[in-house]
Amino acid sequence: xxxxxxxxxxxxxxxxxxxxxxxxxxxxxxxxxxxxxxxxxxxxxxxxxxxxxxxxxxxxxxxxxxxxxxxxxxxxxxxxxxxxxxxxxxxxxxxxxxxxxxxxxxxxxxxxxxxxxxxxxxxxxxxxxxxxxxxxxxxxxxxxxxxxxxxxxxxxxxxxxxxxxxxxxxxxxxxxxxxxxxxxxxxxxxxxxxxxxxxxxxxxxxxxxxxxxxxxxxxxxxxxxxxxxxxxxxxxxxxxxxxxxxxxxxxxxxxxxxxxxxxxxxxxxxxxxxxxxxxxxxxxxxxxxxxxxxxxxxxxxxxxxxxxxxxxxxxxxxxxxxxxxxxxxxxxxxxxxxxxxxxxxxxxxxxxxxxxxxxxxxxxxxxxxxxxxxxxxxxxxxxxxxxxxxxxxxxxxxxxxxxxxxxxxxxxxxxxxxxx
Ligand SMILES: Nc1ncnc2c1ncn2[C@@H]1O[C@H](COP(=O)(O)OP(=O)(O)OP(=O)(O)O)[C@@H](O)[C@H]1O
Ligand SMILES: [Mg+2]
Numbered sequence: 005x006x007x008x009x010x011x012x013x014x015x016x017x018x019x020x021x022x023x024x025x026x027x028x029x030x031x032x033x034x035x036x037x038x039x040x041x042x043x044x045x046x047x048x049x050x051x052x053x054x055x056x057x058x059x060x061x062x063x064x065x066x067x068x069x070x071x072x073x074x075x076x077x078x079x080x081x082x083x084x085x086x087x088x089x090x091x092x093x094x095x096x097x098x099x100x101x102x103x104x105x106x107x108x109x110x111x112x113x114x115x116x117x118x119x120x121x122x123x124x125x126x127x128x129x130x131x132x133x134x135x136x137x138x139x140x141x142x143x144x145x146x147x148x149x150x151x152x153x154x155x156x157x158x159x160x161x162x163x164x165x166x167x168x169x170x171x172x173x174x175x176x177x178x179x180x181x182x183x184x185x186x187x188x189x190x191x192x193x194x195x196x197x198x199x200x201x202x203x204x205x206x207x208x209x210x211x212x213x214x215x216x217x218x219x220x221x222x223x224x225x226x227x228x229x230x231x232x233x234x235x236x237x238x239x240x241x242x243x244x245x246x247x248x249x250x251x252x253x254x255x256x257x258x259x260x261x262x263x264x265x266x267x268x269x270x271x272x273x274x275x276x277x278x279x280x281x282x283x284x285x286x287x288x289x290x291x292x293x294x295x296x297x298x299x300x301x302x303x304x305x306x307x308x309x310x311x312x313x314x315x316x317x318x319x320x321x322x323x324x325x326x327x328x329x330x331x332x333x334x335x336x337x338x339x340x341x342x343x344x345x346x347x348x349x350x351x352x353x354x355x356x357x358x359x360x361x362x363x364x365x366x367x368x369x370x371x372x373x374x375x376x377x378x379x380x381x382x383x384x385x386x387x388x389x390x391x392x393x394x395x396x397x398x399x400x401x402x403x404x405x406x407x408x409x410x411x412x413x414x415x416x417x418x419x420x421x422x423x424x
Contacts (some may be wrong), residue, residue: 055081074104261292
């Protein structure tokens, strides 16, 4: 069958290989093309069989799954790796993603989770290939894709994540929203850290602060002819591109409002979506970002100070002449029981909350400390579903309309299998 997903299984335990092979044998759209007992055997087999997806165990005696994935990414880049690991090895998640794995399954996982992951990475990878072959003139007909300008570049959408109070989850939402739009909606996404003094985006994505940042890009743009922004933007294995904040706070002075505008224009020309994590105070550069944004996701929490500041911000936004629907209110940790109800918030600020995101300290902080977005490490969680809904609402539906069966949404996992 032309459309079958070709899977290679890699695990040093014969029973697990057999079990997985049998399990996948029930799926009409999946074909197991081989099984390997070690990392090195996997590399040889993948080179010959060119699988679409490699199901890789992380713990193997000769070459572990991470080393094998690293080599595989270089030698057979079209093969997408789904890593399998036990819960206690969660730190491996970050290393797996950095090695190039596309998905991470924590054992024990259900057969539904397994097949959904395989289908999802396959679809995502295929969409990516389609997008790449369509570049630089992206098709204007695909649903949700940004318009293409006369010179063949995009006219991408700018989404600023702002809040008039700190610590309400801007960076968390910005990072995961960007990843969701890239991996689930097939958008080309760049995430810009707009918190120029104390940006946290690099920390959440485990990026080396020695990478180039906006402080390198602004002077180049101000000086005139810059051929490409590619050397300033980092390709992250989570499927997004990142423009970091300067490595030290005093360098924030180098970022002028006109420089910010130029950066945003350059980024939107090259991407469908530009997500900007802003500061929580007004200054010239933040205003430049908010002005340039098509949508300002303004975050608040169920705290009295957050609500007070939101009321003030909405007044300022009004004075700035922002259209009502440019500002969307996002209530984070909406289910925390802090004695304030959503209805109270709405009547206090005189506006409906547009989106809510649940509180999930376990997924969020766990991911934060490991430098991997929870949208990747815990996609089934409610907090990830909320982020996806937010992404769909601001960035539109998928770019390509593949007949993907959305098995991930199957909330009830029927049969639980456990293999180690
Ligand atoms: N939905 C959530 N559930 C649980 N914890 C969350 C949630 N969203 C954010 N947090 C936690 O709240 C804290 C603040 O989040 P984050 O750093 O994203 O906020 P911020 O608005 O960017 O803060 P800052 O003002 O420092 O830039 C973090 O510890 C984060 O893990
Ligand atoms: Mg932040």
